[in-house]
Amino acid sequence: SVGSNFNNFGIPAAKSFHLVTPGYAAFNPYYTRIASGATSTVLSDALAQNPTFFTLSEIGDYDILQYATSGGTGVDQTGNTNPLTYNTNDITDPNVFAQAFSTMITALTENGAKGVVTNVPYITDLPHFTAVSHNPLDISNPDFAQRVPSLNDIFGLINGALAISGVTDRVIVFSDTEDSPVIIFDETLENKSQEIATNLPLIPQFADFLASFGIPTQFAPQVAGLLGVVYGQTRQTTPDDLLVLPSSAIIGNINEGFSSFIQAQSQGLLSEAVANQFAVEGITLPLEDKWVLLPSEQNEIKIATDAYNTTIVDISSSNENIALVNLNAILTEVNTMGINFDGFNLNTNLVTGGAISLDGIHLTARGYALMANKFLEAIDANFGSNFIESGNVAKANDYPTNYSPTLK
Numbered sequence: 001s002v003g004s005n006f007n008n009f010g011i012p013a014a015k016s017f018h019l020v021t022p023g024y025a026a027f028n029p030y031y032t033r034i035a036s037g038a039t040s041t042v043l044s045d046a047l048a049q050n051p052t053f054f055t056l057s058e059i060g061d062y063d064i065l066q067y068a069t070s071g072g073t074g075v076d077q078t079g080n081t082n083p084l085t086y087n088t089n090d091i092t093d094p095n096v097f098a099q100a101f102s103t104m105i106t107a108l109t110e111n112g113a114k115g116v117v118t119n120v121p122y123i124t125d126l127p128h129f130t131a132v133s134h135n136p137l138d139i140s141n142p143d144f145a146q147r148v149p150s151l152n153d154i155f156g157l158i159n160g161a162l163a164i165s166g167v168t169d170r171v172i173v174f175s176d177t178e179d180s181p182v183i184i185f186d187e188t189l190e191n192k193s194q195e196i197a198t199n200l201p202l203i204p205q206f207a208d209f210l211a212s213f214g215i216p217t218q219f220a221p222q223v224a225g226l227l228g229v230v231y232g233q234t235r236q237t238t239p240d241d242l243l244v245l246p247s248s249a250i251i252g253n254i255n256e257g258f259s260s261f262i263q264a265q266s267q268g269l270l271s272e273a274v275a276n277q278f279a280v281e282g283i284t285l286p287l288e289d290k291w292v293l294l295p296s297e298q299n300e301i302k303i304a305t306d307a308y309n310t311t312i313v314d315i316s317s318s319n320e321n322i323a324l325v326n327l328n329a330i331l332t333e334v335n336t337m338g339i340n341f342d343g344f345n346l347n348t349n350l351v352t353g354g355a356i357s358l359d360g361i362h363l364t365a366r367g368y369a370l371m372a373n374k375f376l377e378a379i380d381a382n383f384g385s386n387f388i389e390s391g392n393v394a395k396a397n398d399y400p401t402n403y404s405p406t407l408k
Helices: 016-020 041-046 062-069 092-108 148-164 193-204 204-210 217-231 245-249 258-267 272-277 295-317 327-336 365-384
Strands: 052-054 112-116 182-183 234-236 322-325 340-341 344-346
Touching: 016 041, 016 092, 016 340, 041 092, 041 340, 052 092, 052 182, 062 245, 062 295, 092 112, 092 295, 112 295, 112 365, 148 193, 148 204, 193 204, 193 217, 217 258, 327 340, 327 365, 340 365, 344 365
Parallel strands: 052 112, 112 322
Antiparallel strands: 182 234, 340 344
């Protein structure tokens, strides 16, 4: 029946504090299906099963994951201990996490139950954040290669307008010999829209630029203003930026809904053809924040992860009924050198690595089998069982990771 006889209370998208929040069923359709009542908590429903053994796997993961996958569009709520004010993509305050995690461990072990917990991995090591390079514009692609000279003419004007105001650290240049970075919107940059708008008409080549697109000279101020709006906080990606996996599907596409260009068309400033030339994602139109994790955003994720893990280690090490699986160290090993599993070297390469599934985040069946064995190792080490020695463990060959040869 609903709210009973369940062994798995893993609720997709649940953050740490959600698991101890009464009424969470009203906000999560997965928990709604099994909740015992309108005001129950995931923890209370789990305790109602009277468990003698439990696992808490990656509690804290969703507290940072949605911030990361959204390209850091949420808010780092560190310092805000009221989760009722959080939005979906926000990072949970470490004290809020600590309170939730401590509450769960205390309640679950109160009657002597034993359990295994994991810490939180550095999720930015996952291929969801590493599979798309910072320079995905392929110079061997003739469609892109033939555009490089005109692109450099256009951005040469933007570079020049910024240089007049002393801004020389945002130079945008596309290589004609190597793959090029994309252009992005960087919210951490000072907005130089006004400087671009003011300085562009001062550059002699700007008149030729207008003429090349059939734009009358009298529209120079409006066009300069438009370019200022678009490129005021723009730069090219560096190896320190992380493009999220879904960005690969939009880079190079025309964004027909970009409001500034729609407005320019409606005013007769630009033709549709010209507007489209300036609306190519990552090439002439900066990628939105949601497609990129900036270094500052990556740092926020790491700081939160480290804080959560400090709590997890402190609480688990002080309770003899708790065993810890160091998932953070395991993923780091898989990412840096790969890890041997029954003769297979599992790594984090997308598709070919064998450890991570095609969404770039979750494990493959073989990856989860490896993780199950890591849990058994921890149980053996802490509670005196002999799963590993007996051979009663998951076998890699029982969990293939082959994909269809038609996969593209």
